[in-house]
Amino acid sequence: MDKHLSTPGTSRRDVLRGLACGGLLLAVDLPLGRLAVAGENAPAVFAPDAFIRIAGDGTATLIMPQVEMGQGIYTAMTMLIAEELDLPLGAVRLEAAPASDALYGNPIFKIQATGGSTSVRAYWTPMRKAGAAARAMLVEAAAKRWQVAPASCETRDGTVLHTASGRSLPYGDLAAAAARLTPPADPPLKDPKTFRLLGKTQTRLDIEAKGNGSAKYGIDAMPPGVKFATLASCPVPGGKVKSVDDAQARAVPGVRQVVVLDDLVAVVGDHMWAAKKGLDKLAIVWDEGPNATLSTDSLRAAMHEAAKQPGVVVKSEGADAQPGAPGVISASYELPFLAHAPMEPMNCTVHLRPGACDVWTGTQVMTKAQAMAAQAAGLKPEQVTVHNHLLGGGFGRRLEVDMIDKAVRVAAHVDGPVKVVWTREEDIQKAMYRSTYGSWLSAKLENGKPVAWRHTVVGPSVIARWLPPAFTGGIDIDAIDGASDQPYAVGGFHVEYVRHEPQGVPTCFWRGVGPNNTVFSVESFIDRLARETKSDPLEYRRALLGANPRALQVLNTAAERAGWATPLPPAAGGRVGRGICLQTVFGSYLATIAEVAVRDDGEVQVRRLVTAVDCGMVVNPDGVVSQIQGGLVFGLSAALHGQITFEKGRVQQSNFHDYRVVRIDEMPAVEVHLVPSTEAPGGIGEPGTTTVQPAVANAIYAATGVQLTRMPIDRTLLAKGGRT
Amino acid sequence: MVKLSINGTVHDVDVEQDTPLLWVLRDVLGMTGTKFGCGVAQCGACTVHLDGTPVRSCQTAVGDVGDMAIVTIEGIGATPAGAKVQKAWMDLQVAQCGYCQSGQIMSAAALLAQTPAPNDADIDAAMAGNICRCGTYVRIREGVKHAASLT
Numbered sequence: 001m002d003k004h005l006s007t008p009g010t011s012r013r014d015v016l017r018g019l020a021c022g023g024l025l026l027a028v029d030l031p032l033g034r035l036a037v038a039g040e041n042a043p044a045v046f047a048p049d050a051f052i053r054i055a056g057d058g059t060a061t062l063i064m065p066q067v068e069m070g071q072g073i074y075t076a077m078t079m080l081i082a083e084e085l086d087l088p089l090g091a092v093r094l095e096a097a098p099a100s101d102a103l104y105g106n107p108i109f110k111i112q113a114t115g116g117s118t119s120v121r122a123y124w125t126p127m128r129k130a131g132a133a134a135r136a137m138l139v140e141a142a143a144k145r146w147q148v149a150p151a152s153c154e155t156r157d158g159t160v161l162h163t164a165s166g167r168s169l170p171y172g173d174l175a176a177a178a179a180r181l182t183p184p185a186d187p188p189l190k191d192p193k194t195f196r197l198l199g200k201t202q203t204r205l206d207i208e209a210k211g212n213g214s215a216k217y218g219i220d221a222m223p224p225g226v227k228f229a230t231l232a233s234c235p236v237p238g239g240k241v242k243s244v245d246d247a248q249a250r251a252v253p254g255v256r257q258v259v260v261l262d263d264l265v266a267v268v269g270d271h272m273w274a275a276k277k278g279l280d281k282l283a284i285v286w287d288e289g290p291n292a293t294l295s296t297d298s299l300r301a302a303m304h305e306a307a308k309q310p311g312v313v314v315k316s317e318g319a320d321a322q323p324g325a326p327g328v329i330s331a332s333y334e335l336p337f338l339a340h341a342p343m344e345p346m347n348c349t350v351h352l353r354p355g356a357c358d359v360w361t362g363t364q365v366m367t368k369a370q371a372m373a374a375q376a377a378g379l380k381p382e383q384v385t386v387h388n389h390l391l392g393g394g395f396g397r398r399l400e401v402d403m404i405d406k407a408v409r410v411a412a413h414v415d416g417p418v419k420v421v422w423t424r425e426e427d428i429q430k431a432m433y434r435s436t437y438g439s440w441l442s443a444k445l446e447n448g449k450p451v452a453w454r455h456t457v458v459g460p461s462v463i464a465r466w467l468p469p470a471f472t473g474g475i476d477i478d479a480i481d482g483a484s485d486q487p488y489a490v491g492g493f494h495v496e497y498v499r500h501e502p503q504g505v506p507t508c509f510w511r512g513v514g515p516n517n518t519v520f521s522v523e524s525f526i527d528r529l530a531r532e533t534k535s536d537p538l539e540y541r542r543a544l545l546g547a548n549p550r551a552l553q554v555l556n557t558a559a560e561r562a563g564w565a566t567p568l569p570p571a572a573g574g575r576v577g578r579g580i581c582l583q584t585v586f587g588s589y590l591a592t593i594a595e596v597a598v599r600d601d602g603e604v605q606v607r608r609l610v611t612a613v614d615c616g617m618v619v620n621p622d623g624v625v626s627q628i629q630g631g632l633v634f635g636l637s638a639a640l641h642g643q644i645t646f647e648k649g650r651v652q653q654s655n656f657h658d659y660r661v662v663r664i665d666e667m668p669a670v671e672v673h674l675v676p677s678t679e680a681p682g683g684i685g686e687p688g689t690t691t692v693q694p695a696v697a698n699a700i701y702a703a704t705g706v707q708l709t710r711m712p713i714d715r716t717l718l719a720k721g722g723r724t
Numbered sequence: 725m726v727k728l729s730i731n732g733t734v735h736d737v738d739v740e741q742d743t744p745l746l747w748v749l750r751d752v753l754g755m756t757g758t759k760f761g762c763g764v765a766q767c768g769a770c771t772v773h774l775d776g777t778p779v780r781s782c783q784t785a786v787g788d789v790g791d792m793a794i795v796t797i798e799g800i801g802a803t804p805a806g807a808k809v810q811k812a813w814m815d816l817q818v819a820q821c822g823y824c825q826s827g828q829i830m831s832a833a834a835l836l837a838q839t840p841a842p843n844d845a846d847i848d849a850a851m852a853g854n855i856c857r858c859g860t861y862v863r864i865r866e867g868v869k870h871a872a873s874l875t
Contacts, residue, residue, distance in 0.1 A: 210819035213796065216756070342823075343858075424766075663861075
């Protein structure tokens with residue numbers, strides 16, 4: 001076996017480095033394994049690594065390890081390769097990578113996963129190196145043919161040129177010769193000053209198909225002979241099927257089959273409508289199991305109880321700020337359960353037959369999907385072929401594979417391929433959720449400035465389940481991200497983590513992950529400290545950022561663009577205010593200033609969001625702006641509306657009428673300002689989301705004098721004369 | 725048997741009269757550009773036109789369509805307003821995941837066909853039924869205005 005193909009281990013240090021410090025990613029190697037194409041009989045296709053194929057006819061293909069869920073990564077990754085390979089962007093064909101951690105493992109996670117705002121951070125150097133290595137080999141092949149020095153050759157638009165002799169050869173003509181060469185170990189990369197693609201806005205490669213209905217998502221898979229199924233899992237997590245009366249369901253025209261499993265019932269039909277009507281006619285009795293009494297109150301009480309326990313010490317430097325000690329200010333902050341609610345509901349199409357299984361879906365985790373299908377089918381992973389598609393939203397939900405497990409188990413009872421589509425109600429009520437999190441903060445002030453800071457993060461460890469090698473010493477590196485590395489100079493610094501798994505509720509990553517909690521709490525608490533000292537929130541932050549110029553820069557930019565120094569004009573019938581959030585998570589620096597108007601009845605209108613972003617070197621500038629715009633809206637939905645509540649073990653929300661997300665008529669004006677930077681690239685998929693809740697909460701305080709310590713916004717606290 | 729005129733082509737489909745148009749398009753005819761998002765007319769992903777009027781196909785029984793002309797995302801580019809919206813969506817790089825955009829484009833095309841120069845209130849009224857979870861609303865608003873400016 002090629003040594004490059006061995007699966008590298010993942011250490012917590014690797015992931016930490018990757019997540020927190022983009023600059024150190026240069027040290028993370030990409031396993032540039034070759035597929036089984038090298039050898040004496042050189043192929044006509046030039047395949048220098050697992051990513052690039054150049055055929056004799058000149059067709060260049062990028063085997064795309066990352067999945068496209070709206071974040072624009074198909075375009076960004078192609079730009080990275082095309083830049084160094086000197087190919088026109090439009091000349092590169094994309095092909096979704098097959099399942100292989102060894103070949104296509106995300107250099108940060110070491111598994112084939114797209115998430116955590118890691119793609120550009122992980123692939124910025126490896127993809128460019130891959131492109132540069134391929135380019136060097138093509139040049140070497142041309143130079144040999146022409147009997148000239150490689151250094152005397154240039155590349156442009158898919159062609160090797162020898163200007164001195166006026167000769168040129170397209171890459172395709174060199175593919176066979178280049179395939180016989182050995183890739184250079186460390187090909188030189190372009191000087192960023194000479195970039196022709198990187199840092200310049202390019203048209204998204206997926207944009208046209210997404211405007212004419214031709215883009216194919218997992219839910220659009222139509223293998224010949226496919227049947228359609230929908231399912232009901234127990235409304236109480238962990239519950240089982242006790243009994244089913246399916247007589248009426250079977251009588252529905254178009255219903256072909258009812259599949260009863262241990263934990264779910266599925267109806268298979270000629271189309272989704274038949275399946276859905278059939279499902280509605282089932283009489284299912286559930287054994288609700290041990291979680292039948294769960295409620296939001298009981299879950300919340302359990303988290304508060306957990307918060308009283310000592311946590312694992314993440315960081316402990318200098319003086320401590322013990323709650324209750326003289327001169328110590330304390331506060332706590334909480335976030336609710338949330339569903340992801342991507343517009344494409346959960347779905348998976350499966351064709352299971354003896355010894356083989358095909359799976360059509362859109363997943364953020366190819367190899368996990370393959371392994372899950374194999375386990376559910378009783379097959380080996382290599383007997384499962386996952387056909388990945390565009391994702392109609394991921395947001396972390398498609399980092400999980402429960403929908404694949406369920407679909408394969410249903411398919412085991414169906415002759416031929418079956419497409420299992422969840423109703424939106426199933427998608428909201430039987431999901432995996434962003435957990436509740438809590439933060440308990442304390443600070444001791446001297447002369448108005450913190451001289452000791454204590455932050456206890458309470459929440460589940462998704463990492464421990466999802467990426468076990470990265471969970472060491474009892475610390476969830478995601479949960480504490482943004483707490484252990486907050487941007488301010490605060491003197492003594494203590495951070496603890498209390499792992500608390502909410503009983504019965506399956507939890508998973510959600511856009512913004514741990515920093516949703518840590519940034520909300522740190523930024524709310526900084527505002528609280530500013531008030532204690534009667535300081536302006538902007539000036540208070542500035543004074544604590546002496547050692548953090550990039551943070552200071554985005555803060556100043558946002559303040560200037562938002563007109564912080566100019567008082568807001570009063571709004572008719574409303575109290576108005578501005579609030580700040582500053583954050584330094586995902587390797588990027590963001591400051592957001594929110595403007596709100598709060599009506600007398602407590603209704604909040606967010607009127608404007610101004611965000612300044614320093615995400616280091618930028619691949620596709622308009623793509624960054626787009627991600628921040630969208631991330632802000634995602635965070636705004638959480639602030640204004642987002643919560644999943646439980647009663648008698650059941651989720652109380654069911655569809656977009658009661659699990660609301662922001663609509664266009666609730667939209668604030670949004671401004672995104674990119675701060676130029678030559679630093680290593682940071683993540684941009686999630687940071688927009690995490691800035692919103694604290695900025696809005698702080699703006700609401702400025703408008704009303706009410707500090708919200710829980711999300712979503714509780715209007716009853718903000719109504720004039722309302723409860724406080 | 726139900727007779728449906730879709731994008732100018734007549735289809736005979738063998739389904740119950742109460743079957744929502746959405747599932748006939750997607751599962752029976754394989755026209756998957758029209759998307760399923762919520763099933764209860766809350767999200768707009770399934771929007772199509774009946775005689776030019778935007779409707780939620782998840783709540784439109786095929787038995788109620790009669791001889792009205794159905795236009796879907798696959799056919800909207802053949803209409804003047806649809807072509808403008810599609811071009812504007814490209815120019816402004818509106819789509820992210822893109823899943824809701826079929827419905828967004830159908831709603832926007834219907835708006836422009838009725839109201840060639842919509843203001844913000846018109847846009848809010850016409851587009852608030854279409855959810856975009858990626859949050860592309862800034863560009864959707866700009867896109868409608870840009871489409872209105874195209875000749």
